[in-house]
Amino acid sequence: MKKAFEKYRLEPDQKVQLNDWDTLETSAWDGGKKDAKLHLLELNTQLEKLQELLYAERKQRILIVLQAMDTGGKDGVIRSVFKGVNPSGVRVASFKVPSALELDHDYLWRIHKQAPAKGEIVIFNRSHYEDVLVVRVHELVSEKVWKKRFDHINAFEKMLHDEGTVILKFFLHISKEEQKIRLQERIDNPEKQWKFSSGDLKERGLWDKYRDAYEDVLEKTSTKSAPWYIVPADRNWYRNLIISTVIIETLESLNMKYPAAEAGIEKVVID
Numbered sequence: 463m464k465k466a467f468e469k470y471r472l473e474p475d476q477k478v479q480l481n482d483w484d485t486l487e488t489s490a491w492d493g494g495k496k497d498a499k500l501h502l503l504e505l506n507t508q509l510e511k512l513q514e515l516l517y518a519e520r521k522q523r524i525l526i527v528l529q530a531m532d533t534g535g536k537d538g539v540i541r542s543v544f545k546g547v548n549p550s551g552v553r554v555a556s557f558k559v560p561s562a563l564e565l566d567h568d569y570l571w572r573i574h575k576q577a578p579a580k581g582e583i584v585i586f587n588r589s590h591y592e593d594v595l596v597v598r599v600h601e602l603v604s605e606k607v608w609k610k611r612f613d614h615i616n617a618f619e620k621m622l623h624d625e626g627t628v629i630l631k632f633f634l635h636i637s638k639e640e641q642k643i644r645l646q647e648r649i650d651n652p653e654k655q656w657k658f659s660s661g662d663l664k665e666r667g668l669w670d671k672y673r674d675a676y677e678d679v680l681e682k683t684s685t686k687s688a689p690w691y692i693v694p695a696d697r698n699w700y701r702n703l704i705i706s707t708v709i710i711e712t713l714e715s716l717n718m719k720y721p722a723a724e725a726g727i728e729k730v731v732i733d
């Protein structure tokens with residue numbers, strides 16, 4: 463599926479109507495689900511090696527942003543795509559309802575603190591984009607305030623990029639029908655009930671408002687240095703393949719090298 467993912471990457475200023483983006487399609491993969499799952503295991507091994515190199519080189523920082531409607535599969539991506547990577551160099555930052563201390567600061571304060579260090583991959587499970595999504599939909603700040611945030615976010619991400627952070631942003635795109643199935647599964651399966659909150663139903667009722675807010679995010683904040691990918695996400699295996707492939711291709715394009723050995727290492731004798 464080399465390069466086939468490119469059709470999911472948004473160009474800067476590209477107009478987005480999410481209803482036109484199929485959530486079920488699997489056109490960049492010729493095989494079926496079984497082959498895809500086997501291929502993902504190979505990708506896991508490739509990612510493990512690339513991450514080792516990233517960690518050894520300690521030059522680049524990698525930031526991966528995951529956003530989705532509830533049940534969109536952010537946790538599943540983290541589990542499946544990063545299976546086997548060395549936890550020393552990978553970190554997940556999950557952004558929940560801000561604390562009182564966080565609310566006392568600007569909205570990017572808690573975000574910047576979690577940005578990756580050299581050699582590190584950080585996965586944002588939700589992100590600063592909540593400040594133009596949930597915050598907008600629930601009118602937690604005025605329109606005048608959230609409208610300015612697209613420019614702040616683009617400037618913030620540009621700064622991170624200019625200072626050596628590679629940024630990839632994935633919107634896991636599920637359909638409203640698929641969300642219904644997944645929420646029902648959370649209610650029916652005792653091992654998933656902990657994930658369910660009745661608040662999720664209230665959010666589901668706001669589906670169209672969230673969709674409009676996401677369309678704005680995707681149109682206004684996909685940039686050359688921090689592109690968005692719209693990932694068809696009704697099928698978990700396809701979603702995982704796309705994201706894993708994009709991350710691997712991006713890491714490969716960095717031409718990373720292991721640091722040079724100490725001079726004279728070839729003459730070292732251990733007795």
Ligand code: AMP
Pocket residue numbers: 557558559560588589592593596597
């Ligand atoms: P979960 O990801 O299911 O653990 O839920 C985290 C909750 O925190 C979601 O309902 C988010 O919308 C909410 N959340 C995250 N960031 C913010 C924010 N900046 N302002 C308000 N709510 C937020």
Ligand code: MG
Pocket residue numbers: 532657
């Ligand atoms: Mg939740």
